[in-house]
Amino acid sequence: MEPFDPAELPELLKLYYRRLFPYAQYYRWLNYGGVVKNYFQHREFSFTLKDDIYIRYQSFNNQSDLEKEMQKMNPYKIDIGAVYSHRPNQHNTVKLGAFQAQEKELVFDIDMTDYDDVRRCCSSADICSKCWTLMTMAIRIIDRALKEDFGFKHRLWVYSGRRGVHCWVCDESVRKLSSAVRSGIVEYLSLVKGGQDVKKKVHLSENVHPFVRKSISIIKKYFEGYALVGQDILENKESWDKILALVPETMHNDLQQNFQKHHSSLQRWEYLKKAASQCPSNIKNEKCGPWLEWEIMLQYCFPRLDINVSKGINHLLKSPFSVHPKTGRISVPIDLQKVDQFDPFAVPTISSICHELDAIFTSEVEKEENQAESDIKHRTRGRLIYGSVTLTQAFYIDILLSLQ
Amino acid sequence: MEFSGVKRRKPWLIGDQRKASYPHSLQFYLQPPSENISLIEFENLAIDRLKLLKSVENLGVSYVKGTELYQSKLEAEIRKLKFSYRESLEDEYEPRRKDHISHFILRLAYCQSEDLRRWFIQQEMDLLRFRFSILPKDKIQSFLQDSHLHFEAISEEEKNLREQEIIASSTSLGGPKLELEYVYKIPFADALDLFRGRKVYLENGFAYVPLKDIVAIILNEFRAKLSKALALTARSLPAVQSDERLQPLLNHLSHSYIGQDYSIQGNAGKISLDQIDSLSTKSFPPCMRQLHKALRENHHLRHGGRMQYGLFLKGIGLTLEQALQFWKQEFIKGKMDPDKFDKGYSYNIRHSFGKEGKRTDYTPFSCLKIILTNPPSQGDYHGCPFRHSDPELLKQKLQSYKITPGGISQILDLVKGTHYQVACQKYFEMTHNVDDCGFSLNHPNQFFVESQRVLNGGKDIKKESIPPETPQPKQSAQKTKNASSALASLNSSLEMDMEGLEDYFSE
Numbered sequence: 001m002e003p004f005d006p007a008e009l010p011e012l013l014k015l016y017y018r019r020l021f022p023y024a025q026y027y028r029w030l031n032y033g034g035v036v037k038n039y040f041q042h043r044e045f046s047f048t049l050k051d052d053i054y055i056r057y058q059s060f061n062n063q064s065d066l067e068k069e070m071q072k073m074n075p076y077k078i079d080i081g082a083v084y085s086h087r088p089n090q091h092n093t094v095k096l097g098a099f100q101a102q103e104k105e106l107v108f109d110i111d112m113t114d115y116d117d118v119r120r121c122c123s124s125a126d127i128c129s130k131c132w133t134l135m136t137m138a139i140r141i142i143d144r145a146l147k148e149d150f151g152f153k154h155r156l157w158v159y160s161g162r163r164g165v166h167c168w169v170c171d172e173s174v175r176k177l178s179s180a181v182r183s184g185i186v187e188y189l190s191l192v193k194g195g196q197d198v199k200k201k202v203h204l205s206e207n208v209h210p211f212v213r214k215s216i217s218i219i220k221k222y223f224e225g226y227a228l229v230g231q232d233i234l235e236n237k238e239s240w241d242k243i244l245a246l247v248p249e250t251m252h253n254d255l256q257q258n259f260q261k262h263h264s265s266l267q268r269w270e271y272l273k274k275a276a277s278q279c280p281s282n283i284k285n286e287k288c289g290p291w292l293e294w295e296i297m298l299q300y301c302f303p304r305l306d307i308n309v310s311k312g313i314n315h316l317l318k319s320p321f322s323v324h325p326k327t328g329r330i331s332v333p334i335d336l337q338k339v340d341q342f343d344p345f346a347v348p349t350i351s352s353i354c355h356e357l358d359a360i361f362t363s364e365v366e367k368e369e370n371q372a373e374s375d376i377k378h379r380t381r382g383r384l385i386y387g388s389v390t391l392t393q394a395f396y397i398d399i400l401l402s403l404q
Numbered sequence: 405m406e407f408s409g410v411k412r413r414k415p416w417l418i419g420d421q422r423k424a425s426y427p428h429s430l431q432f433y434l435q436p437p438s439e440n441i442s443l444i445e446f447e448n449l450a451i452d453r454l455k456l457l458k459s460v461e462n463l464g465v466s467y468v469k470g471t472e473l474y475q476s477k478l479e480a481e482i483r484k485l486k487f488s489y490r491e492s493l494e495d496e497y498e499p500r501r502k503d504h505i506s507h508f509i510l511r512l513a514y515c516q517s518e519d520l521r522r523w524f525i526q527q528e529m530d531l532l533r534f535r536f537s538i539l540p541k542d543k544i545q546s547f548l549q550d551s552h553l554h555f556e557a558i559s560e561e562e563k564n565l566r567e568q569e570i571i572a573s574s575t576s577l578g579g580p581k582l583e584l585e586y587v588y589k590i591p592f593a594d595a596l597d598l599f600r601g602r603k604v605y606l607e608n609g610f611a612y613v614p615l616k617d618i619v620a621i622i623l624n625e626f627r628a629k630l631s632k633a634l635a636l637t638a639r640s641l642p643a644v645q646s647d648e649r650l651q652p653l654l655n656h657l658s659h660s661y662i663g664q665d666y667s668i669q670g671n672a673g674k675i676s677l678d679q680i681d682s683l684s685t686k687s688f689p690p691c692m693r694q695l696h697k698a699l700r701e702n703h704h705l706r707h708g709g710r711m712q713y714g715l716f717l718k719g720i721g722l723t724l725e726q727a728l729q730f731w732k733q734e735f736i737k738g739k740m741d742p743d744k745f746d747k748g749y750s751y752n753i754r755h756s757f758g759k760e761g762k763r764t765d766y767t768p769f770s771c772l773k774i775i776l777t778n779p780p781s782q783g784d785y786h787g788c789p790f791r792h793s794d795p796e797l798l799k800q801k802l803q804s805y806k807i808t809p810g811g812i813s814q815i816l817d818l819v820k821g822t823h824y825q826v827a828c829q830k831y832f833e834m835t836h837n838v839d840d841c842g843f844s845l846n847h848p849n850q851f852f853v854e855s856q857r858v859l860n861g862g863k864d865i866k867k868e869s870i871p872p873e874t875p876q877p878k879q880s881a882q883k884t885k886n887a888s889s890a891l892a893s894l895n896s897s898l899e900m901d902m903e904g905l906e907d908y909f910s911e
Contacts, residue, residue: 148608149607150606150608150609151592151608151609177593180596181596183600184599184600185600187600187601188599188600205575207572207573207575208572209573209602210569210572210573210605211602212602213572
């Protein structure tokens with residue numbers, strides 16, 4: 001893959017917005033079948049331009065208007081906001097207090113930095129194939145709940161471009177949900193609580209809610225491979241001390257001694273499970289048995305959501321097919337059927353697809369000199385981000401069908 | 405709603421029509437009434453409902469809500485005032501109509517300020533909760549339907565399919581209980597308070613809510629709707645208030661709920677300083693008893709203690725001169741320089757009597773004020789012992805006051821349930837050897853007045869004046885203590901109110 005150089009962005013973006021950005025599918029998604037008048041026209045977009053210039057309250061009349069403006073402004077970053085009561089680009093002409101955010105998709109942002117306390121391979125903005133499993137588990141757990149518990153049908157998962165994933169829930173009723181209900185949904189989906197000063201972040205009650213039980217089942221499928229082998233969380237004293245901090249003190253001596261005798265995280269985990277099932281459960285406030293095991297698994301693997309992203313109706317979130325200015329990667333949709341195979345490092349960067357476009361264009365032109373340029377444009381666009389675009393297309397058709 | 409000076413003939417509904425207009429013994433008050441009624445009936449209905457809501461408030465403070473005692477007393481009160489509450493064989497039309505109209509009238513009076521609204525909503529919610537609790541299970545579904553609430557009870561088979569999940573989700577259910585419980589299927593967004601804490605089972609966008617939890621949802625719905633309605637009512641209030649026939653009544657109604665504040669010194673000069681020591685053990689509530697003891701022992705009290713105790717003393721009848729003498733005598737025993745007292749402390753005492761600075765005549769603190777504000781720290785003796793003392797220390801204190809072990813354990817139970825004022829009432833009952841203190845405690849000076857009444861056999865009691873807003877303040881003497889009625893003082897003040905009102909409506 002062609003290496004990405006941020007200095008080339010202005011040129012690359014120019015090409016991207018002229019030849020590659022999937023305007024038709026994008027417009028058809030956000031227009032939602034044109035059922036509600038001015039739905040697209042009242043949608044706020046924000047652009048981040050070169051040199052960090054940030055402009056809000058952008059709005060467009062139709063697809064062609066959108067295309068023209070994006071090509072003119074060449075944004076480094078595009079965010080999607082809410083559907084307002086009036087055209088956002090005219091909000092200054094509206095009487096004070098009358099300009100209100102009315103509807104928006106329910107969105108989630110899962111960021112790898114929120115897991116720094118439980119991943120040993122990377123920290124902060126870095127990711128690798130070992131810790132990416134955290135995102136896989138997060139997608140599976142959250143998506144299952146959104147679909148089976150809440151009954152949400154139109155869920156689009158997107159790679160954020162650097163270190164996480166976003167989810168866009170687009171059902172008609174969901175777009176109308178109040179801020180309070182959105183907060184409630186995030187609360188329902190939250191289990192890991194506490195900041196740096198809190199050691200033990202997961203506390204289960206005796207009654208285990210079906211949501212928690214089902215999430216644990218999902219984590220169980222990945223735990224051995226991800227935590228015991230990949231992250232090797234019980235590798236040495238330094239790492240297993242962190243686990244011991246989550247376990248009643250009365251068990252510490254026994255575990256320390258026996259961990260020394262074992263040779264792998266796998267063995268130590270088996271031992272811990274055995275010890276937990278044997279410890280007396282009448283100690284006040286301290287749980288044993290399977291709950292202890294689950295609490296550790298959840299602390300190391302359960303998704304961590306940022307409530308602020310989800311609760312505000314007017315919150316702006318990075319748009320699918322937007323480019324990440326630091327990595328050059330395109331925010332592509334993730335195929336839920338193939339979530340285990342998703343590789344963030346195989347996601348096309350803007351330089352790689354522009355390069356491919358050039359190469360194809362050149363060879364096409366060489367082959368068929370009389371072919372109209374638009375024809376070639378059409379074919380190349382389809383081929384390059386074909387996978388992601390068909391995903392959005394399928395997603396959009398999904399929505400259209402439900403509106404009938 | 406139209407009002408007329410002359411009693412018009414009401415549209416007389418026949419049999420089924422009457423039943424149809426009020427199909428249930430309780431309602432959400434969604435539709436305002438549309439009859440004509442006379443002014444007299446308007447006034448009577450309003451006052452009756454006010455009495456009812458005040459009973460609801462008092463019973464809620466005196467007894468633990470939901471217990472058998474509370475339920476039976478509340479039912480008796482409702483029946484006495486002839487409001488609807490329970491399905492029965494008798495003709496329910498009149499009580500239900502009364503309930504409906506009186507609610508809407510009180511909305512007019514209680515929409516005017518945040519405090520009034522909060523009070524009104526709280527009592528109406530408690531009333532609704534009670535009525536719902538005695539509704540037969542099979543009637544619940546039709547009541548919910550008629551109230552346009554989309555709660556569907558699910559069938560047995562559907563329940564069985566999900567039994568495990570529903571039990572695992574609810575904190576209050578056990579295995580066998582589920583068979584008896586109805587389970588309702590409602591859109592998840594309508595059960596926000598339940599699903600956000602994962603207290604309910606969600607499937608495909610619906611929450612499966614057992615009956616017990618439905619009540620919470622219904623009450624929340626009710627509160628939200630009533631709150632909105634009151635805000636709307638407040639906006640149209642100017643039009644209503646401009647009607648001269650209604651203005652005095654509505655003003656009076658909304659002010660009559662404020663309790664006595666013991667600021668008017670009807671008893672000034674009736675207490676002598678050498679009585680205080682014995683009064684402190686016999687008639688002072690524990691908070692003041694401990695302040696007095698601390699003052700005698702340490703010859704000093706910090707600011708919080710001086711405020712709380714000083715104002716109480718003013719309320720029981722100490723004059724400014726007596727107060728100055730009292731505090732000075734005690735502080736000097738603590739080796740304080742008399743000049744220092746005059747310079748530092750006497751100013752504050754005169755200030756609290758309204759003789760200095762902005763000349764506010766400060767009122768003695770109510771129980772709520774003492775419980776909720778300015779908690780004591782190390783070296784303080786103010787506050788409410790039931791609220792602020794460590795249970796062990798409280799137990800020792802009660803033992804030193806010679807309360808029986810049975811009484812102590814009852815008191816400690818009430819304290820654990822945060823029923824501090826009820827605990828104090830229990831203390832009153834134990835120290836005065838009565839079964840039922842006969843009042844619901846909300847002010848330390850009230851404790852003192854009631855105690856004196858018991859100890860002096862009903863003599864020498866002067867009823868305090870009624871709140872300032874009424875046009876004709878009256879004082880009536882209470883001849884005998886009515887131990888069984890928790891509302892004796894309340895009823896008499898309301899009777900007075902009605903006398904005042906009659907003047908407005910007679911020719």
